[in-house]
Amino acid sequence: MTGQPEQSTSTAPAPAPVAARRLPPGMVLGPDGKPCKACNSLRNMRLASASFPSKPPASTSPSPSRAAGSSSSSKTASAAASAFGLLTTPLLADDPLRSHCPADSEQLGRATWTFLxxxxxxxxxxxxxxxxxxxxxxxxxxxxxxxxxxCAQHLGVEMQRRPPDVTGREGVSRWLCETHNEVNERLGKERFDCARVLERWRDGPADGSCD
Known part of the structure; x- marks a missing residue:
């Protein structure tokens, strides 16, 4: 017994730098070096959650008091767990359990295109x-x-190459449709028929199914 504290001979490994961590294909990092929620889909964010945890959950198993809690508490816990990649069942971006979560790139894109x-x-x-x-x-x-x-930088380049036509409803609607189609092509999605753009966003189909 020397009275001196014992020195540990083992040290915890330092976390790998951001550049050295394995990222899913197409993952976009924000200025802070972490995956940008608004730039990535929920699927990619879930794949990256193990490499870029926001913060570790306090416990992966609920306490007896939590187990006896309300249904809403259970839903909140499930949503929180999904953010940490703890659920094995993938959640869709529009899943009600994620209604309190920041928008991912797909939610943000759909909302923005819908508005425009x-x-x-x-x-x-x-x-x-x-x-x-x-x-x-x-x-x-x-x-x-x-x-x-x-996405913003790409749109800026596209706007310089093909300036918006704001001379009237038909011109700006077609410009947005063609710009949206250009994005869809890059993402491997189908093109939309721009001749039907007002039917889609203003008038609705002729069969009255949206009336």
Missing amino acids: HTAAAYYPATPSKEQQKQMLNLLRSLPTLYPCQH
């Missing part, structure tokens, strides 16, 4: 100079304000 296409569909057929200015300001703001930096 709908705004274009209700844009005047013969807009005033002020209306044209405001629509152009809206579209030009996206490369700066859209949360996914990678």
